[in-house]
Amino acid sequence: AQTVTQSQPEMSVQEAETVTLSCTYDTSESNYYLFWYKQPPSRQMILVIRQEAYKQQNATENRFSVNFQKAAKSFSLKISDSQLGDTAMYFCAFMSGFFYNQGGKLIFGQGTELSVKP
């Protein structure tokens, strides 16, 4: 069974600085997707960034980028120029690429609570 582990329950960063959130996962599959979701106090689940395992290039979305190390099964999120609005819970998640067999199920890590301090 696939598992996702986030080993940092809480992190803090000063505004305008860079922070990296860690995520490791375990799977025997070669075709899969990895995600970072943001959950602000409003409780809404917001997709931050997505990585397809067969793509070697690391995904980027504005100030958010990932470091995807497939062999090491590591998928970290880097937030550059941190802003107060980045304060949230961040979840790493895995989805099998065999969608029809797995039903598109997301497997989540435990979450990292990020606080951006002024």
Add this chain to the structure above:
Amino acid sequence: DAGITQSPRHKVTETGTPVTLRCHQTENHRYMYWYRQDPGHGLRLIHYSYGVKDTDKGEVSDGYSVSRSKTEDFLLTLESATSSQTSVYFCAIGQNNEKLFFGSGTQLSVL
């Protein structure tokens, strides 16, 4: 935003009472999911549906049942609520790709 509505948004109930949470979508998506969120555990899958009347169990299905009689509605039922089912419940919908959309969640407290 995807058209997905969860009701109620908050609910307080007593141990032993039945509870039904509703997820309604207007996107005509095939897949629907129920997750629960607990501190230290992230979100865990309870049940999911891949079509009308087609459902399957997730990781934490004990004590829960689901029904999907129409494409747009996915109901989660706690037959006899327990304090361990106090949680935030999220519904999600998806089509035949990796993009899932989440509802705004239901905070359930079982006293």
